[in-house]
Amino acid sequence: MTDTATEAKHVDSEIGAPLLEVTGLKQHFPIKGGVLRRTVGAVKAVDGVDLTVKRGETLAIVGESGCGKSTTGRAILRLLQPTDGEVVFHHPELGAVNVESADNKTMEQIRPRMQIIFQDPFASLDARMTVGRVIAEPLVINKVLKGQALRDRVAELLTMVGLRPEHASRYPHAFSGGQRQRIGIARAIALDPDLIICDEAVSALDVSVQAQVINLLEDLQDRLHLTYVFISHDLSVVEHISDRVAVMYVGRVVEIGNTEDLFYNPKHPYTEALLSALPQPDPRSRTEIVPLTGDVPSPANPPSGCYFHTRCPYAKDICSTDTPPLQEIAGGNGRKVACHFAEELQLNGAVVPSPEAVPDASSGTAENASDNDTDNDTDTDTSKAAAR
Numbered sequence: 001m002t003d004t005a006t007e008a009k010h011v012d013s014e015i016g017a018p019l020l021e022v023t024g025l026k027q028h029f030p031i032k033g034g035v036l037r038r039t040v041g042a043v044k045a046v047d048g049v050d051l052t053v054k055r056g057e058t059l060a061i062v063g064e065s066g067c068g069k070s071t072t073g074r075a076i077l078r079l080l081q082p083t084d085g086e087v088v089f090h091h092p093e094l095g096a097v098n099v100e101s102a103d104n105k106t107m108e109q110i111r112p113r114m115q116i117i118f119q120d121p122f123a124s125l126d127a128r129m130t131v132g133r134v135i136a137e138p139l140v141i142n143k144v145l146k147g148q149a150l151r152d153r154v155a156e157l158l159t160m161v162g163l164r165p166e167h168a169s170r171y172p173h174a175f176s177g178g179q180r181q182r183i184g185i186a187r188a189i190a191l192d193p194d195l196i197i198c199d200e201a202v203s204a205l206d207v208s209v210q211a212q213v214i215n216l217l218e219d220l221q222d223r224l225h226l227t228y229v230f231i232s233h234d235l236s237v238v239e240h241i242s243d244r245v246a247v248m249y250v251g252r253v254v255e256i257g258n259t260e261d262l263f264y265n266p267k268h269p270y271t272e273a274l275l276s277a278l279p280q281p282d283p284r285s286r287t288e289i290v291p292l293t294g295d296v297p298s299p300a301n302p303p304s305g306c307y308f309h310t311r312c313p314y315a316k317d318i319c320s321t322d323t324p325p326l327q328e329i330a331g332g333n334g335r336k337v338a339c340h341f342a343e344e345l346q347l348n349g350a351v352v353p354s355p356e357a358v359p360d361a362s363s364g365t366a367e368n369a370s371d372n373d374t375d376n377d378t379d380t381d382t383s384k385a386a387a388r
């Protein structure tokens with residue numbers, strides 16, 4: 001399929017319509033104990049997540065380590081079989097499909113449309129595969145192309161991510177971190193997906209390379225009408241890339257809303273605490289830091305009521321007994337918050353670095369970014385060798 005055909009394929013799809021609707025999603029992992037290895041409990045990694053992802057948008061999922069971001073991503077794609085809940089994917093031809101209960105034939109049709117990019121795209125791949133084979137594999141497995149047409153498509157994909165067709169014959173270890181992530185992106189877009197889950201996709205990269213890869217993701221989103229779920233612990237990156245943000249705490253979404261609203265006017269005390277730890281461009285503008293005292297509760301044994309009450313500076317009696325539902329707040333521009341006092345609390349937002357403060361990645365376009373990666377990446381020697 002040519003690049004132009006890829007772009008045209010999505011023209012009829014309505015930007016802004018729901019692409020993914022997640023309701024009550026749970027992913028519990030059994031805890032085994034005793035000599036008989038009986039199930040004695042469960043790690044409630046994801047414990048009732050509700051969110052909607054609109055076609056064409058970037059929804060970020062943020063939260064401290066262990067709050068269930070990655071597990072949510074994997075359960076959405078059914079890389080894990082969800083314990084409970086619904087994941088409805090709006091397939092361009094099949095319409096609304098329940099992913100969690102779809103049969104094998106339907107899954108074969110859905111899987112190509114939902115892809116994932118990991119922090120290390122090669123961790124689960126055979127290091128002896130050439131870059132060309134890595135990118136071609138999904139096209140081969142799904143019997144989409146073969147022979148010269150396959151080689152042409154791989155060359156096209158390499159060019160689309162800012163690499164060169166001749167890179168197809170090289171091995172992943174010869175590339176820098178930024179280039180390896182570009183290869184992972186080429187593989188993810190090979191089947192012309194609707195949705196890509198980016199799981200800490202730029203977290204391991206040097207900051208300037210990170211900006212170039214983000215630019216590439218944004219460029220591809222425009223060209224291919226992609227929808228992203230962007231899982232990250234880095235709020236500066238999230239502020240730059242996302243249209244909306246879901247904040248997770250111990251397996252649940254506690255706040256979800258438009259990025260700007262949520263960053264400058266948070267409504268959940270946990271969001272306020274996360275934002276107050278952000279570096280601020282002007283120290284005079286620093287708002288009071290809300291310290292996150294204590295540890296994140298174990299998802300195997302979460303507290304009663306609101307899971308955040310044990311660390312919340314505003315907690316009252318009701319918070320330890322009653323679980324606040326995630327619900328839309330009045331005049332909140334569609335914002336949903338799971339806090340008994342969401343409409344009463346006056347919380348501090350963040351003064352985050354403006355997009356200008358993110359290193360200029362304007363030179364990181366598809367044409368020349370591979371060279372910039374090699375210039376800026378820490379893995380300079382091997383990447384320069386690969387570029388030669």
Ligand SMILES: Nc1ncnc2c1ncn2[C@@H]1O[C@H](COP(=O)(O)OP(=O)(O)OP(=O)(O)O)[C@@H](O)[C@H]1O
Pocket residue numbers: 029043044045063064065066067068069070071072233299
């Ligand atoms: N296969 C598993 N078996 C048991 N527990 C698991 C499994 N996978 C994840 N967990 C637990 O589920 C919880 C959520 O993990 P998850 O990786 O989804 O969090 P996260 O927010 O993505 O964190 P990080 O940013 O550190 O990756 C953690 O307590 C983790 O230890």
